[in-house]
Amino acid sequence: MKKIVFFALTIIFFVSCSKDDNNQEEYVPAAFEKGILVTNEGPFNNGSGNITFISEDYSTVTQNVFRNVNGYSLGNIVQSMGFVDNNAYIVVSNSQKIEIVNRYTFQSLDSITTGLDNPRYFVTAGGNKGYVSNWGDPNDYADDYLAVVDLRTNEITSTIPVPFGPERMVVYNNKVYVAHQGAYGQNNLISVISGTTVESTITVGDVPNSMVVSGNSLYVLCGGKPSYTGTETAGSLVKVDLSTGQVSQTYALGTTQHPTSLTIDGVNLFYSLDGKVYKVNTTSITMPGIDIISGNFYTLQAKDGKLYATDAKDFASKGSLIIYELSTNQEIQSFETGIVPGGIYFN
Numbered sequence: 001m002k003k004i005v006f007f008a009l010t011i012i013f014f015v016s017c018s019k020d021d022n023n024q025e026e027y028v029p030a031a032f033e034k035g036i037l038v039t040n041e042g043p044f045n046n047g048s049g050n051i052t053f054i055s056e057d058y059s060t061v062t063q064n065v066f067r068n069v070n071g072y073s074l075g076n077i078v079q080s081m082g083f084v085d086n087n088a089y090i091v092v093s094n095s096q097k098i099e100i101v102n103r104y105t106f107q108s109l110d111s112i113t114t115g116l117d118n119p120r121y122f123v124t125a126g127g128n129k130g131y132v133s134n135w136g137d138p139n140d141y142a143d144d145y146l147a148v149v150d151l152r153t154n155e156i157t158s159t160i161p162v163p164f165g166p167e168r169m170v171v172y173n174n175k176v177y178v179a180h181q182g183a184y185g186q187n188n189l190i191s192v193i194s195g196t197t198v199e200s201t202i203t204v205g206d207v208p209n210s211m212v213v214s215g216n217s218l219y220v221l222c223g224g225k226p227s228y229t230g231t232e233t234a235g236s237l238v239k240v241d242l243s244t245g246q247v248s249q250t251y252a253l254g255t256t257q258h259p260t261s262l263t264i265d266g267v268n269l270f271y272s273l274d275g276k277v278y279k280v281n282t283t284s285i286t287m288p289g290i291d292i293i294s295g296n297f298y299t300l301q302a303k304d305g306k307l308y309a310t311d312a313k314d315f316a317s318k319g320s321l322i323i324y325e326l327s328t329n330q331e332i333q334s335f336e337t338g339i340v341p342g343g344i345y346f347n
Helices: 065-070
Strands: 016-019 025-028 035-040 050-055 078-084 087-092 097-102 108-112 119-124 129-134 145-150 155-161 166-172 175-180 189-194 197-203 208-214 217-222 236-241 246-252 260-265 268-273 276-281 290-294 299-303 306-311 318-325 330-339 341-346
Touching: 035 078, 035 318, 035 330, 050 065, 050 078, 050 330, 065 097, 065 108, 078 119, 078 341, 087 119, 097 119, 119 166, 129 166, 155 197, 166 208, 175 208, 189 208, 197 246, 208 260, 217 260, 268 299, 299 341, 306 341, 318 341
Parallel strands: 260 299
Antiparallel strands: 016 025, 035 050, 035 341, 078 087, 087 097, 097 108, 119 129, 129 145, 145 155, 166 175, 175 189, 189 197, 208 217, 217 236, 236 246, 260 268, 268 276, 276 290, 299 306, 306 318, 318 330
């Protein structure tokens, strides 16, 4: 690990205090303090991913935020980002590292460059522990693990062997729930991590690709095995009772239906399927739900009555972020992003 002390003064201004005419201190926000952050994966196996910032009033769009601030590129592929207090942890999978920045200024603070092997996602379960899902060799079913990070030193202090293909994670009551999508294969498990041990596993549908927590329930969207595997299986929505750790309900789709990108706003779930966004009310679940928006989206994120959706287009040119008003299901804004916009976050 190394400390980076490069400042890009032409791009960013920092949190500071100034004095008005009455000698009162006035707060000046950092450049990226309020708005939307989009992680752009970048070209696969060459080039660099980057991050796009869109201010909350939609008036300012800044591309290549990390590079502009720090003077060097993030690397290949920018997979995801997680937050702990004022810090952002940017997972760069093919470059086998995590870049740590101030989430509001994007000034580089540190990096983790050892102990990672195809890292995917980062979460914290409280205290001083961070967790990073690692594929290892995507074709090897026996070398997958979670790396445990001491957030005080930014060092990996231990690893937790887990079933193959750990991907997205959510935290509930200081336990980490890991979806095992299956790397270059397919899996059907959720691992429950307590501290540095696997407390249990939960069998769900094939290829769990996204999860949300609502109340005492974990909703897991399972894509099902694709047709190219020769054993195609149906996608499904699985409801897990978090008080018991047991599956309470499975809602199946058709064999050729493979949903992705589960997100939630209030009592409503949203996900992508066959070129449409579907809405499902958690108080009375019927699949597939109601189709509300048309579009082939790469990822979805719902928040405060709006749906944020990315379009990766041809996966080789710049993509876009599209914002919909969920009360009308109408597009209200659209912004250009980098190549393959894969993650949506809010500062």
